[in-house]
Amino acid sequence: MKRFLETLILVPIAVVLAVLAVANRTPVSLSLDPFRPEETALTVTVPLYWVIFAALALGVILGGFAVWFRQGRYRKAARRNRREAAHLREEVETFKTTQEPATGPALPAPGRAPLGLPNRA
Template sequence: MLKLLILVPVAIIAMVFSLANRESVAVVLDPSGLLGDWTQIRMPLYLVVFASMMLGVVIGGCASWFRQGKHRKAAREARSDARHARDEVAQVRAQFASLPLLRR
């Protein structure tokens, strides 16, 4: 329900923004102008803004994934250690179960 309360207003704002900014703008990939006009792309402003935001999300996600690599490695090592500890406990229990009971 909370997701719906957040996403619906965001979607409405995005639609209003798109309708208000349909004018074409030039996106220039060569600011020096040495390569000519083929480096210029004309598209609606809302596409430029949405594409920039999506690119930022992708770049931010990749940067976060790379930055968290050491934590993922530590988690893998901890899982491996826990698996080895469980195996060792199982072996010790099996050895203990096979011992004859001492009677007095």
């Protein structure tokens, strides 16, 4: 089912990208010098769809980094919780192995007076 949904979403996106690339294959000049755009030393001529795809890819990468940095505190808390859970599991296991089984009854023996009260038997 997951594979079907991925295909259902990715195929139309691929078709749109292919149509965009075919429709925008005209070369454009991209000048990297904002002060003298007529200077050809820092000018690149590429198809327009390269510029569009590069801008899209750069946006995805920068957005991914922004999300990754903003979620840092949650990852830190998750690491801390995992360490604490491992420590508590280890503590429980140590407690289980060092705990000796009870050898006698847990309740007081019959006929004894409980905690300083006089025996009425």
